Amino acid sequence: MDAGLKRDLEAKVYAGERLSREDGIALYASDDLTWLGRLAHHRRTELNGDRVMFNVNRHLNLTNVCSASCAYCSFQRKPGEKDAYTMRIEEAVSKAKEMEDEQLTELHIVNGLHPSLPWRYYPKVLRELKAALPNVKLKCFTATEVQWFEKISGRSADEILDELMDAGLESLTGGGAEIFDWEVRQHIVDHDCHWEDWSRIHRLAHRKGMKTPATMLYGHIEEPRHRVDHVLRLRELQDETGGFAVFIPLRYQHDFHDSADGKIRNRIQERTTMAAPAESLKTFAVSRLLLDNVPHVKCFWVMHGLSVAQLSLNFGADDLDGSVVEYKITHDADSYGTPHTLHRDDLLHLIWDAGFQPVERNTRYEVVREYEKPVGLAERRSEPQKVWA
Numbered sequence: 001m002d003a004g005l006k007r008d009l010e011a012k013v014y015a016g017e018r019l020s021r022e023d024g025i026a027l028y029a030s031d032d033l034t035w036l037g038r039l040a041h042h043r044r045t046e047l048n049g050d051r052v053m054f055n056v057n058r059h060l061n062l063t064n065v066c067s068a069s070c071a072y073c074s075f076q077r078k079p080g081e082k083d084a085y086t087m088r089i090e091e092a093v094s095k096a097k098e099m100e101d102e103q104l105t106e107l108h109i110v111n112g113l114h115p116s117l118p119w120r121y122y123p124k125v126l127r128e129l130k131a132a133l134p135n136v137k138l139k140c141f142t143a144t145e146v147q148w149f150e151k152i153s154g155r156s157a158d159e160i161l162d163e164l165m166d167a168g169l170e171s172l173t174g175g176g177a178e179i180f181d182w183e184v185r186q187h188i189v190d191h192d193c194h195w196e197d198w199s200r201i202h203r204l205a206h207r208k209g210m211k212t213p214a215t216m217l218y219g220h221i222e223e224p225r226h227r228v229d230h231v232l233r234l235r236e237l238q239d240e241t242g243g244f245a246v247f248i249p250l251r252y253q254h255d256f257h258d259s260a261d262g263k264i265r266n267r268i269q270e271r272t273t274m275a276a277p278a279e280s281l282k283t284f285a286v287s288r289l290l291l292d293n294v295p296h297v298k299c300f301w302v303m304h305g306l307s308v309a310q311l312s313l314n315f316g317a318d319d320l321d322g323s324v325v326e327y328k329i330t331h332d333a334d335s336y337g338t339p340h341t342l343h344r345d346d347l348l349h350l351i352w353d354a355g356f357q358p359v360e361r362n363t364r365y366e367v368v369r370e371y372e373k374p375v376g377l378a379e380r381r382s383e384p385q386k387v388w389a
């Protein structure tokens with residue numbers, strides 16, 4: 001990058017000026033990763049100090065049966081396929097209760113677009129989960145699922161959200177966003193929920209008082225300009241509603257192993273590579289710098305591995321999701337040996353070892369507990385150090 005442009009961008013960041021589309025594209029064109037990290041870390045520190053938030057959650061996928069066949073998805077199964085499943089309500093409750101002893105604070109539930117499950121199943125599942133675990137917040141369903149519920153129920157999203165909230169819904173999840181630009185989206189997404197519906201449903205959720213997350217699936221066939229466009233659409237919507245609590249860049253994954261039935265479902269992996277760690281760190285940094293109105297940037301460690309997750313905390317991220325348990329959507333495509341679960345203690349040490357102060361939060365990003373500040377590496381060099389893979 002031209003030295004003059006670099007100085008201009010740096011001056012804008014340190015003056016707290018809003019960055020433009022061209023600035024975003026220029027930042028992606030820079031290979032000076034330490035410089036990008038320094039800028040993003042400056043912004044992250046202004047917003048969140050040296051704190052790293054985390055939560056103790058469990059992911060549940062009620063069904064992997066899906067009417068769509070998105071090109072990047074290794075999770076979906078068609079009805080009758082060998083490893084297709086749909087949980088009975090009691091099964092979902094019993095899986096959720098397995099983590100009761102860990103003082104679980106959130107259930108994160110996303111699912112396939114099941115062609116024949118009736119609408120009433122969904123509020124019923126939430127009611128039963130809430131009755132079994134009254135202190136646990138329910139973060140459930142992507143905007144894509146809500147649009148699917150409109151189709152299968154004949155109700156409006158307004159009515160659907162009211163009914164789900166009445167059954168205990170605290171927040172939507174941020175998925176279904178992928179990349180909003182149609183140039184890319186038409187090649188990877190196989191359902192009808194695009195920017196217009198995705199933003200309509202989140203806008204509605206914000207009006208009802210929800211704080212929702214927003215995601216971006218990167219590192220496949222998109223180019224940096226598509227990532228910038230994606231983030232700027234979210235920034236504009238955030239200017240309007242203020243309802244996004246966090247932005248989550250999700251790294252696209254190849255389907256390295258055959259699934260139980262021997263099929264590889266990911267249809268774009270021959271056209272693309274996955275984002276390398278440096279590209280991921282760059283994406284965290286540029287997103288943090290462009291999204292000046294969203295308070296948090298999250299690293300979903302399951303998709304990055306733990307060492308990149310630690311590094312991301314110096315590249316704009318200030319939030320780690322979470323204790324997780326059984327994240328099927330990525331783990332159906334993952335052969336990195338990333339664990340399924342981190343317990344509260346693991347998360348605390350992961351954050352301390354990266355040099356930050358852990359803060360446990362709830363679904364609304366309210367503080368549950370602040371932990372001690374980290375002890376510097378230099379002071380504990382004689383202790384055996386854990387290796388985070």
Ligand code: SF4
Binds near residue numbers: 068111144
């Ligand atoms: S990404 Fe979601 S909607 Fe698309 S095929 Fe997979 S489960 Fe279905």
